[in-house]
Amino acid sequence: MKRLISIRFWLAIVLCLTLFWGLGSNAWAMGGKQPLINEPAPEFALPTNTGSGEISLQDYLGQWVVLYFYPKDFTSGCTIEARRFQQDIAEYEARNAQILGVSVDDVDSHQEFCDSEGLKFPLLADTNGSVSKAYGSWLGAMSLRHTYLIDPQGILRETFLGVRPSIHSQEVLARLDQLKGTI
Structure with missing residues (x-):
């Protein structure tokens, strides 16, 4: 009995570590059908x-949107x-780009997080996961670490899954510069 509990314990530890380490890697970049x-x-x-x-996305027509x-x-x-995006916010503004963060946390949690970290960009509360699912960025009970670059006409131009x-933030800025030169 003791051995069975020990095996279950270690399997649970391995599963948790794999899940949390993998959220930013390509191994867990699935999350559903990507737009x-x-x-x-x-x-x-x-x-x-x-x-x-x-x-809404419509609020930002005419601007690039970094939806992370x-x-x-x-x-x-x-x-x-979040700190890296905030650190680079002036560079995004110079490129006519709006940063929007999305997670399943509620508005109050987002407000506390922004206050705590000095974030000056909006965080959106996707409490039921519907938007995360629409973007293929959903893993059971939370959003995956994915980013989408959307052009000023509302067209998806880039997807970052292995974040x-x-x-x-620097990767996104570099890609934004490349895209602005081709569109």
Whole structure:
């Protein structure tokens, strides 16, 4: 009996480590059917921490949108990723790009996270996962770490599935520069 509990314990540990380490890697980049590049991005309207009610993709027509999904407020990888986007926010603004973060956390959690980390971009509350699912960024009970670049006409131009939080913002800026030169 003791041996059986020990085996179950270690299997659970291995499963958890695999899941959490893999959220940012290609091994767990699935999450469902991805929207198609060069097609209209899935529309959404979600409540935000900014106090302005809901934010929709339509609100940003005429701007590039960096729509990034992440698992949970206040976790280490998500905090690093958010800090890097905030650190580079002036570069995004100079490129006419709006950063929008999405997770299943509620508006209150997002507000606390923004206050704690000094984030000046909106975080959207996808509490039922419907938008995460529409973007193929869903794993059971949380959003996966995926990012989508949407052009000023609402067309999906790039998908990032194997995101490394510490360097991701710079990757997005580089790709944004490439895309702006071709579109």
